[in-house]
Amino acid sequence: MNSKKNILVIGGCGYIGSHMVKCLLTAGHEVVVLDDLSAGFADSLLGGKLIVGDCGDRELLNQIFSQHKFDGVLHFASYIQVGESVTNPAKYYQNNVAKTLTLLETMKDHNLKTLIFSSTAAVFGEPDYSPIDEQHPRVPINPYGMSKNMVEAMLQDFDHAYDFRSVALRYFNAAGADAEARIGERHQPETHLIPLALQAVLGKRPALKVFGRDYETPDGTCIRDYIHIDDLSTAHLLALEYLWNGGETAAFNLGNGAGFSVQEVLDAVEKVAGKPVPIENTERRAGDPARLVADSSLAKKTLAWQPQYPDLSTIVQHAWQWEQKRPTC
Ligand code: UDP
Numbered sequence: 001m002n003s004k005k006n007i008l009v010i011g012g013c014g015y016i017g018s019h020m021v022k023c024l025l026t027a028g029h030e031v032v033v034l035d036d037l038s039a040g041f042a043d044s045l046l047g048g049k050l051i052v053g054d055c056g057d058r059e060l061l062n063q064i065f066s067q068h069k070f071d072g073v074l075h076f077a078s079y080i081q082v083g084e085s086v087t088n089p090a091k092y093y094q095n096n097v098a099k100t101l102t103l104l105e106t107m108k109d110h111n112l113k114t115l116i117f118s119s120t121a122a123v124f125g126e127p128d129y130s131p132i133d134e135q136h137p138r139v140p141i142n143p144y145g146m147s148k149n150m151v152e153a154m155l156q157d158f159d160h161a162y163d164f165r166s167v168a169l170r171y172f173n174a175a176g177a178d179a180e181a182r183i184g185e186r187h188q189p190e191t192h193l194i195p196l197a198l199q200a201v202l203g204k205r206p207a208l209k210v211f212g213r214d215y216e217t218p219d220g221t222c223i224r225d226y227i228h229i230d231d232l233s234t235a236h237l238l239a240l241e242y243l244w245n246g247g248e249t250a251a252f253n254l255g256n257g258a259g260f261s262v263q264e265v266l267d268a269v270e271k272v273a274g275k276p277v278p279i280e281n282t283e284r285r286a287g288d289p290a291r292l293v294a295d296s297s298l299a300k301k302t303l304a305w306q307p308q309y310p311d312l313s314t315i316v317q318h319a320w321q322w323e324q325k326r327p328t329c
Pocket of ligand 1: 172173191192193194196208209210211212222223224262285288
């Protein structure tokens with residue numbers, strides 16, 4: 001294993017960030033978290049030092065980078081709601097793009113040039129083919145995907161101009177929770193299928209709306225690629241190690257490579273929970289492609305990454321354990 005490193009996790013109190021902090025601590029690294037707590041929770045941290053602040057605050061960043069010598073930065077702090085990005089694009093370009101530019105510039109000024117960036121399958125837009133590999137054209141169809149794509153472009157330019165090394169990781173559907181249910185998905189508002197279905201089973205909310213049964217898929221519901229949050233975190237650690245070992249700036253698609261339909265997810269939820277999911281069939285949700293499945297062979301080959309929890313049932317089981325004991329928010 002690599003020697004102990006100092007890592008800054010921006011947005012470390014969020015769903016993916018908090019599992020990443022757990023992964024880094026387990027690997028024996030020192031962790032500092034910068035989070036403004038706008039969407040994250042301080043009690044989602046299993047360790048590390050928390051600095052509450054804005055990742056676009058240049059003065060604060062200068063101060064942090066003067067006080068700490070980091071070996072790498074992981075950047076998770078972004079807004080993630082596709083629908084909101086359509087109605088309020090300014091919020092997304094301001095937070096996800098402008099603040100990230102300030103972060104990158106400040107890192108460069110402090111000669112800190114190792115970054116792992118949270119990107120998304122939304123950079124691809126409507127897929128031309130499936131599974132989606134890294135060669136697939138990137139034509140985002142909403143401001144959220146566009147904001148991530150713009151940062152990916154900035155990272156390429158920073159690499160060429162400043163020797164700034166980064167890995168952009170394009171997540172498909174992050175899901176599941178810590179196997180011991182210490183942390184898990186805690187979005188506010190929650191928009192994701194698995195927690196919503198589990199909460200509907202528990203009677204914490206009304207019936208789950210199934211957004212469309214008329215897609216061109218075997219059962220008519222949308223197909224997605226669900227990847228366990230711990231497997232996602234491991235990929236980030238491997239990406240950091242890849243950069244520390246001299247790896248070039250890159251972008252990788254992260255998923256299981258197996259697609260499951262909304263109906264298959266609901267079947268898995270019913271099996272794990274032992275109760276039916278109350279559902280309501282509704283219209284399609286705007287902007288949902290029929291099928292989004294990752295080809296992650298490049299990440300597997302380059303990073304020697306292998307998902308540990310590829311089974312949908314395990315992902316749902318961990319989410320279920322978390323959902324039963326989680327704080328109300
Ligand atoms: N979905 C649904 N009802 C919900 C939430 C999601 O039918 O209340 C569907 C959604 O249309 C998509 C899949 O579940 O096909 C996964 O959606 P989610 O929002 O979890 O993730 P996304 O794929 O949008 O990143």
